[in-house]
Amino acid sequence: MVSWFLQLVSRVRGFFGQKVADCEFEDELRTHLQLLWNRFVDQGMPPEDAAVAARRQFGNLTVLRERQRETRTFLSPGVLVQDVRYALRQLRKSPGFTLTAVLTLAFGIGANTAIFTLVHAILLRSLPVADPSRLYRIGDLNDCCYYDGFENDNGDFDLFPYDLYLHLKQSAPEFEQLAAMQAGGSSFSVRSGSSTAKPLRAEYVSGNYFTTLGVGVYAGRPLLDSDDKPGAAPALVLSYQTWKADFVGEPGMVGSTIYVQTHPFTVTGIAPPGFYGDRVVSRPPDFWVPLANEPMIEGAGSSLEIQGEEDTAWLYLLGRVRSETNILSLQTKLSGALRQWMAPRPAFNAHGRAALIPRQHVVLAPGGGGIQKLQQYAGKGLRMLMILSSVVLLIACANIANLLLARSTTRRAEVAVRMALGAARRRIIRQILTESVLLSMIGGIAGLAVAYGLSRMILILAFPDARNMPVQTSPSLAVLGFAFLVSLLTGVTFGTAPAWLSSQAKPAEAMRGANRSTGDSSSLPQRALVVLQVAMSVVLLAGALLMTESLARLEHQKFGVATANRYVVQFDPQGAGYTVDRLPELYHQIEDRLSALPAAANVSLARYTPLDGSIWGTCVIQQGHPAPGPNDKCFSSWVRVSTKFLDSVGVPILLGRNFSAQDTQTSTPVVLVNQSFAQHFFPNQNPIGKHFGIVSPKNSGAFEIAGVFADFTDPRGEVTPLFLRPLAQRYAGYTDPEAISSEKSSMFVGSIIIQFTRPQQDAEAMVRRTLADIDSNLTVFHFVSYDSQVADNFRQDRLIARLTSLFGILALILASVGLYGVMSYFVARRTSEVGIRMALGATRWSVLSLVLRGALGQILAGLCLGVPAALYAGHLMTSFLYGVSGFAPFAFVGSTLILGICATIAGFIPAHRAASIDPMRALRTE
Amino acid sequence: MSTDKSEELQGTLDLMILKTLHALGPQHGFGIARRIEQVSEDVLSLNEGTVYTSLLRLQQRGWIRSSWGVSENNRRARFYSIHQARAEATGR
16 A cells, blocks of 8 residues: 555656656666676677677667656656557548548447437436425326326326315425426416517416425516415516517516416516426426416316315425435325325215225325426437447447458558567557547547537427427537547447457568468458448347338328318417307307308317317216216216317218207207217117216216217327217206316317318418407417328327437448448458469459358348347337337348348449459559 | 566566665666576566666665666666665565
8 A cells, every 4th residue: 555655656756857767767778788788798799799689688678668657657648649649640641541430430429429418408407406306206107287086096196186285285394395386287378568469388386386496586586475375466487588588588577567368467586597497398387377376367177276076186296305304204104194185085985986095105206307207208219219329339339440450450561560660569559549549539529519410400300399498409518528438438449459459460470471461360350340230230220110110100090080281270268368158259250250261161169189189088977877986987088179070170970960050058968979989888779869977977968969970099099988069068057066167168179170172371371360350369379280280299209210210221331331341351452362363263253252252141140140139129119119019020021131232232342343353463463 | 367477577576676685785777687687597588677667666666765876887877775664664
């Protein structure tokens, strides 16, 4: 230990004063040699012989000097600079090689860094809040957005009603603060001053939200508990980004009034720059509103106010625990409090449901990263891309190792000369490694640019509607560090074999026959690398084919709805200040005015449109049946639609009739059901004329089935029972307050579907103008062709499929180039051999087959390794695939064929070159 | 494998140098090499420059010290000697 320390100290000292030490050492050497010489002369040797003998006796001077220098201090900077300069000179001497290598590396390292950028920015980040490690979330799942009753089959609770939030907050003083926030989010129309309303995202949060997170404000004050009391003046906090972008950073914003869904709110503060709320999402909230304001904004649809006997669960809970809290015992305690809260409530104990209470529990999850919604959505895909991109990098490494091997063989003579002149083996290895690492560093720098572009592209493709998305693609310190490490590792990986092989060169042998050789020691590793490349490329190609096929199946499903020439407008009459009794008038106007547009065919209104990702679900009770128990499958989706809805989405009636103008408030309440509804609830019966209801058995005769329409599917090809109710009929028979209010809020539609008879170029402008004419307060949240709305469902699948294909193609190119390089190199080396063979009577054909045989051998070996590996990869990818098995033969046959053809061509070109060698010329070159 | 062997050799050389200095008192590199040549023939055969690597390392670890003097042929030479305090501390 002591001596080790002393050595360190003297090395540090040795770092300075190198020149002096060098001179002194030279003196010592000279004295020593002189003394040796004297001795040999005394022994009777002639002076010249004595000098040679002294040198021989003393050993390799250069190596000794270098070793002395190295021992004296750390890796000598002088040597390093020398190595780097030498390496740069070498690289400059062969620009073709350098460019190829740097480009290959840039793609390999760039792809990895791009994926890492996203992993770092999405998966590994903490919320920009004070001490995120003490934040814990009650609940570890991401159910959304409104639930009644039990949540998950295993009893895991993650979505909470307001009343339960208060109960848990009270029973767990271990939380310094426990905040509640809306699980979903809403778009509201917001107006300030005289400007037109804009659609902005809002999130309802408890008054202690900012205190819990430990976040201050940029200006004004944060929301406080006093803002979150019934009767408190409506207040909100704007996000910094929104303040800058939508309110031009107006300094007078704090304290001013803005109108949310026509209700006046005071802006109490502006959140700090960079604060994006409690989760990473593509559209973070533009402002935060206290929970207490929810009933005012949502009106009849409020989730906060308890209506009837069921509490709606709609909140996530995130709290800051006191330091040194035992998380496990807190979790047990909270689970107990949850069950205690449930026990007396009919929603959880009626109809035999009490049996499910004992299994109800909560899980405390670390909350420093916020609500892990996007992480869960994107995590799996990102992890797969990470694996794929590292395979690409491995292939790139193999390619460059191959290039270097080829180079090192041609540089054998040079290395031999250097060794003969006294270069140490270690020095040569270090020098070649320096060159590789330098190369990979240059590649890494170029890769950063590729990474920046690629990660931006991925983000834009994955989240086209992103606004203020808190994911940065500019290289952070972590990303730079990652790129540096990957480059270093890459350089060492591809540099080791060539460095080792060239240091094995035997100077004498190499100098004797510098360019004459048939087989050489480096050919085996080179062949092995090509085999490896082929194998890995097969894996990537097979993966790409599987993903592409899966995407094609997803996109070309028969959803059962027609989308051509149709557009969907999302809007919000409630936000424009409409009340239920004024709605019929508005709906008529919209239908009439839009139908009058040129080439418009059917116009309809609907709460949700098929394939837009939302549903309203309820429990169906057939007439005369008792209330369903906890295990009865009574679930059905339902949508409130206008008369022409089915026509506008091209879904046919199979049985009975469609809605008509005769279905009014005073006529029999009718519904249309889909096939699977009819089969599920009325198996083997004629459903027409049957009655059912929702909410309670009292109402089970509420609706009469008037017709059955064809099933249409959700994006994953699944069909659930569905019924439609006409906008013209509001059911008046409910007595339960919650049922009454939810019936009321179902009258507010969210979408307009417009079908044109032919493609319409300026549909958007026309529709927007018409709506503004009807009421200038009507905000259009979204205008989209129905085709692209459907396509949006597969955005992530498409992105992963594209990237997998990109990586597959990259792998194919790299492997082909690699094989081509190795084969051309062999041909060049064996020119004279081929010349001799031909001079001795070999035909062109036999030369061609000689070379091609070598190439085919490597391809076949690669395929033999690659196909089983690809089968395994396919097995791992199963969860990403839709309608395709991970073992689908086409993928393996296809990838084998593609690779086989490309590789054969890559091998054929040099083989052909060998066959056209002129024997006379070949022999003369020697 | 080759590193093992060279390390072992180096260890042997270090020890021989220390023994030499202990037996003969201060010596320069040439003198040490001659003594080792007498004691064992194969350690230094044809490569006696390596004693300098050992000397530098021993010096760095504090086992020996050096000072400048004049050699038999009237040249400047560095004389190495055992660092007494350190040798006694480890019980030699």
